[in-house]
Amino acid sequence: MARDSKSKEHRKKGGLGRGIEALFEDEPQIDTTEEVQDLSLDEIRPNPYQPRKNFDNKSLKELADSIKENGVFQPIIVRKSINGYEIIAGERRCRASKLAKKKTIPAIIRNFDESQMMEVAVLENLQREDLTPLEEAQAYEMLQKNLGLTQEEVSKRMGKSRPYIANYLRLLTLPSKTKRLLQHGELSMGQARTLLGLKDKDKIDEVAKRVVKQGMPVRKVEALVAQINSKKPRKKTVRKSAFIRASESQLANKFGLNVNISESKKGKGHLSIDFASTDELNRILDILGVDLDD
Structure with missing residues (x-):
């Protein structure tokens, strides 16, 4: 079944309640003239919170061919790390540039904390519908665990209903x-x-x-x-040993009644004798030598 045969629910998930900018309402507005720098691709590492695990090789090759001809039109966004830079948004462009044998890539450097890195990584992919249902579920789980959020809080941050988030998280089971x-x-x-x-x-x-x-x-x-x-589950038939079957037969002949013997794996057992009336019970007791008047 082709991947584009996903359920309508998954295809129609555009229109997130909050854009990426809305996550940082307390931050001053970014100047549209912010500096774009050419950074060495060797210094750039993937976003550790990137939810997308698989990148389509064919479309990546097509993007690489375009970059060879025209370069990268939209700069990637990174943050400074201890050793180089980490991608906030634009990992696909970065991969394609390496494939195109480029040495540098245009980038904008921003100061994001771990929480912001995580949310942007998820939102960027969700807005482009790049994630598989399983990757989306794993992304919501990551937000829950790493940021200590409830399902309700994740749903508010992602602009989704709580049942929507819950349905995706169930896929992880x-x-x-x-x-x-x-x-x-x-x-x-x-x-x-x-x-x-x-x-x-x-x-x-x-x-x-x-x-x-x-x-x-x-x-x-x-x-x-x-x-x-x-469907009702079939009852397992326990095969009785020859000794048990012989014992049942002899007791049935002795009492003239149906006798059943069952044994457990631990060596314990159960003996039952069917009777239809008080007279039959008294007859069983007489055969066993049990006198209730004593």
């Missing part, structure tokens, strides 16, 4: 094989969310593989999950 299908675009956001509805979580990988193989739309996945959930 998927088993590893299903996560890989989601990451590579073989499984859509809608399909993955539906699979989370399986009562038996051990079946998710197996069903996900079937969904991808058959190219099931979300509605069919929903029907399949409902069908699987409605």
Whole structure:
């Protein structure tokens, strides 16, 4: 299933409630004439909070070819670090410039703290819809853990509803094989969310593989999950030893009633004798030599 077959929910996530500038309302407005410097690409490192893990090689090559011909039109944004610079925004341009064998890249240096670095990295990618559903989920989790935010606080900062954030975070509970299908675009956001509805979580990988193989739309996945959930689990048949079966037979003959013997792995067991009336119970007691009048 192609990656551009993502669920409508994932495709229509533009229009964030807050722009990048809104994150820094307390900062003075940036002068549009701020200085652009040519920095050595060897001094620039990726944003440690970059949520995007995969970069499309084909589009990266196309950008590199354009940079060879025309250069970089839009400067990247970096911050000074202990050893060189860290990218705040523009990692794709930086990668393409290296691919184009460039030595330097135009950049603007800004003073951002860790929190701002993290939020910009997430917002920049979300606004361009560059992230896979799994990468987006991991980005929200990173904001939660590293900044100590609640889901409600993440939703406010990202301009999303709390259920929207919660639905993405639930994807992180998927088993590893299903996560890989989601990451590579073989499984859509809608399909993955539906699979989370399986009562038996051990079946998710197996069903996900079937969904991808058959190219099931979300509605069919929903029907399949409902069908699987409605099935009653089969009772496991425990094979009894020859000794237990012989003992049951002899006792059944002795009492003339149905006898069942079960044993556990720890060596303990259970013996039951079925009777239909008080008279049958008294007969069992007589055979066993039990006198209740004593």
